[in-house]
Amino acid sequence: MSNLLLFAFDKIKAKIKDDCIEENIGASERVLSVIAGLYFRFGRKKIFKSPLAGLSGLTLGGTLIYRGVTGHCDVKKLLEDKDVKKLR
Template sequence: MTNENLNTVIKNAKEALKYPELYQNVSASERWLSGAAGTFLFVKGIQALFSHPVIGLTSAVAGAGLLYRGITGYCPMKDYAEQEVANAPDEVVITETYVVDDLA
């Protein structure tokens, strides 16, 4: 991760903490659970980093993502899923039907 990406993440986290009503899409209970699970996974991942590098790094990254979700109250995946549901059509109109004879 470059310094520019890290600065963007920090700036987004500060904005989310400053204006929580604009960015929060996670309930309080989800935030607490994400924070607790993220802390656990991050600490365990850092501890396992030298004995099992792949598992440790994966755990640390997942924990960091959950910590970000818990601290800011914003989940980009949940936001994307809500946008997809909002863009889904309400009804399907069938204008033509085709009858295919059985080939066997």
């Protein structure tokens, strides 16, 4: 059974890597982003007690999961572009 799981994970990783056109985040950052995103997605429990906090947790969690899965972060790209312009 573990060989089947490893095969499935390898296929998923290969598919994600092929779909990433412009990857600017390393593998460790991607894993941490997905883990942090899943943590923040649990904010949906707070959505009725504190709607603003729950909604912001859902938004942040979704954004972090997207960042981890795609390997692309527009904010990081923007900051890197500004640093390059400052050096010129």
